[in-house]
Amino acid sequence: MNSSSNGNKSKEDKTLYDLLNVKPTCDQKEITEAFAQLEKKENRNSKLYKDGHVAYTTLSNPVKRNLYDLFNVVNGGHETAQDCYSCSKTLFENDIVKEYLRAEKNTRKNEVHHTVYASLEELFTGAKLSLNVNMEVACTKCALLNFVRTCPCVTSNNPVITAQCRLCHGSRVCKENCSVCKNTKIVQKNTRLSVIIEKGMKCGDTIRVTTGETIKGPGSTPLIVVVNIKEKKHPYFVRMGEDLHMQKEVNITEALCGCNFTVKQLDKRTLAVSSAGMVLSNGCEKCIKNEGMPQRHSQLSSERGNLIIHFSVKFPDKINKNILAELKEILPPLPAFEMPINPETEEYKLTDFDPAYKRDYCVRGQVFDDEKPDVKLKAKPSPCTHQ
Secondary structure (H helix, E strand, C coil), rough: CCCCCCCCCCCCCHHHHHCCCCCCCCHHHHHHHHHHHHHHHHHCCCCCCCHHHHHHHHCHHHHHHHHHHCCCCCCHHHHHHHHHHHHHHHHHCHHHHHHHHHHEEEHHCCCCEEEEEHHHHHHHEEEEEEEEEEEEEECCCCCCCCCEEHHHHHHCCCHHHHHHHCCCCCEEEECCCCCCCCCCCCCEEEEEEEEEEEECCCCCCCCECCCCCCCCCCCCCCCCEEEEEEEECCCCCCCCCCCEEEEEEECCCCCCCCEEEECCCCCCCCCEEEEECCCCCCCCEEECCCCCCCCCCCHHHHHCCCEEEEEEEEECCCCCHHHHHHHHHHHHCCCCCCCCCCCCCCCCCCCCCCCCCCCCCCCCEEEEEECCCCCCCCCCCCCCCCC
């Protein structure tokens, strides 16, 4: 890939090397130093920092960097490497990618996947959970058994008895059966594990826990439990990235004159919120900075997301006619309206509408769809009654 870090490129044409201001021929040390400088200059919530973090994640990994240089794949994983590996001769001859795929293949054979549902409170503050994981492990009793042993019929030195032996069927060797695994060498075991949920974890993050159990017995690679994090639904908070969203309904007085209310935060703090000096329109959004979800691996509260509140204004169903004149004096003036005077003008007065009301049509003959004239619909029965 031919790219330069100081060329006059548009935002869409920038490469990952341009985002870190390094050359494509740079080494690992230069990439790390460039990202460290970016961390000092840019805020973690800025787009430049987020783009630079993606570039650093891709270029700091030799396999991901090879995938990006050859196929322009950003932050490629095992599946991407496997797909490109099967169809590219250049990648097939790459020792780094081949070693990566071999190690990943051996590791994935010893993985046991388990899903845990964490609440927003646990993802906000962090938590320690105990899990019961059912996995297939090597049978411990089989290691104590001598599976192949000499059949007792051999001691008789009688070839007829040996040929008719029901234990070895003439082979002079019999196998000892394991009563636990039925000679499969694998048993089901329920293991209790402790998993630490870190602050700021998201739905889809994984935690890898290495156990002392194996599949093939002592000396083989230990089993790895891959815990997939899923997020429980919260009664009033919705997480979107690092931000928290919530709905708040106010009446028209609170919308115009300001209101005070409290919000129960996920760490059990109470936030006293005021909208004094603001006019809240229906559907408007206001935010409380740094009260969203924390960023993983960060201890600073200033690096949290925002708490975004979506307001809906509830209007009164009826207004006293005696105060309409006062309201008109206080509120902005009504727009001027002039009734058109012509024979085609018809005057109507609005009435209440019931959403549950269904209109019945008196239909005769065939019915056609307006958008699809060739499609015939079934005619509805007529509700009319003939007298």
